[in-house]
Amino acid sequence: MSSQSPVEAPEHVLRLLSQLHKVSLEQEATITKTGKVTYSGVIDELKESQPDRAPKSEFDTIMLDKFIALDEDKCHFVYQLINATGATNVVEAGTSFGVSTIYLALAVAKTKAATGKSGTVIATEKELQKAETARKYWKQCGEVVEREIDLRVGDLLETLKVDLPEVDLLLLDIWSVLALPTLKTVLPKLRYGAVVLADNTISGAKGYADLLAFLRAPENGFQNTTLPYTNGFEMSVYLPRTK
Ligand SMILES: C[S@@+](CC[C@H](N)C(=O)[O-])C[C@H]1O[C@@H](n2cnc3c(N)ncnc32)[C@H](O)[C@@H]1O
Numbered sequence: 001m002s003s004q005s006p007v008e009a010p011e012h013v014l015r016l017l018s019q020l021h022k023v024s025l026e027q028e029a030t031i032t033k034t035g036k037v038t039y040s041g042v043i044d045e046l047k048e049s050q051p052d053r054a055p056k057s058e059f060d061t062i063m064l065d066k067f068i069a070l071d072e073d074k075c076h077f078v079y080q081l082i083n084a085t086g087a088t089n090v091v092e093a094g095t096s097f098g099v100s101t102i103y104l105a106l107a108v109a110k111t112k113a114a115t116g117k118s119g120t121v122i123a124t125e126k127e128l129q130k131a132e133t134a135r136k137y138w139k140q141c142g143e144v145v146e147r148e149i150d151l152r153v154g155d156l157l158e159t160l161k162v163d164l165p166e167v168d169l170l171l172l173d174i175w176s177v178l179a180l181p182t183l184k185t186v187l188p189k190l191r192y193g194a195v196v197l198a199d200n201t202i203s204g205a206k207g208y209a210d211l212l213a214f215l216r217a218p219e220n221g222f223q224n225t226t227l228p229y230t231n232g233f234e235m236s237v238y239l240p241r242t243k
Pocket of ligand 1: 067070096098126157
């Protein structure tokens with residue numbers, strides 16, 4: 001059962017969000033034997049079922065028309081966290097069709113209105129078609145969402161290298177193999193107390209081994225907890241001794 005929604009938004013936006021979550025879950029149920037999608041899980045299944053094909057490009061092809069949206073209750077949590085911490089500069093690693101981005105935009109808009117601070121949601125998607133579809137959904141939501149988002153199309157390991165403000169929150173909703181390289185790209189811009197969230201860190205623990213080892217090494221300055229949402233949701237707070 002999904003949790004009570006904290007999200008304040010026009011009715012048509014709330015309706016669109018419920019529809020998109022529903023389609024995303026229906027799609028996910030068809031991708032793997034378990035109904036759960038993690039990068040390493042799908043790659044393992046592909047290696048077994050299609051040993052003569054390149055699993056990484058096969059994976060990318062399968063994902064071209066898939067949402068793989070962040071679960072609704074996790075989206076509610078991120079929305080709350082942005083409002084609670086006063087975050088206005090948010091980076092989303094992995095935007096797909098832009099479902100979680102809608103929550104980020106609504107929450108950042110609310111924080112900005114309450115605090116007078118400036119800020120942006122920096123969204124990232126490497127697939128042009130997915131980026132275009134995301135833009136279409138944001139347009140349906142209207143200005144309240146559209147104007148908050150700076151969508152960077154291309155490989156995020158390149159697009160996040162430039163023009164990053166000081167970052168309050170980083171959402172890692174990306175294939176696990178990219179999570180640590182993404183964190184390292186954004187790390188110089190994380191403010192003291194910034195929050196890093198990573199999805200599926202229980203079910204995808206194998207794929208996330210390098211990320212979790214980095215976050216948990218005391219010298220890297222993160223304070224960590226695994227939130228008990230379905231498949232796990234890692235929440236790390238950046239509190240380096242020297243920043
Ligand atoms: C799990 S989905 C993101 C879901 C989205 N956050 C949501 O809740 O709607 C991950 C997305 O990351 C994109 N992606 C994968 N590698 C990327 C890269 N190197 N740079 C940018 N985006 C990438 C994929 O194309 C995919 O659409």
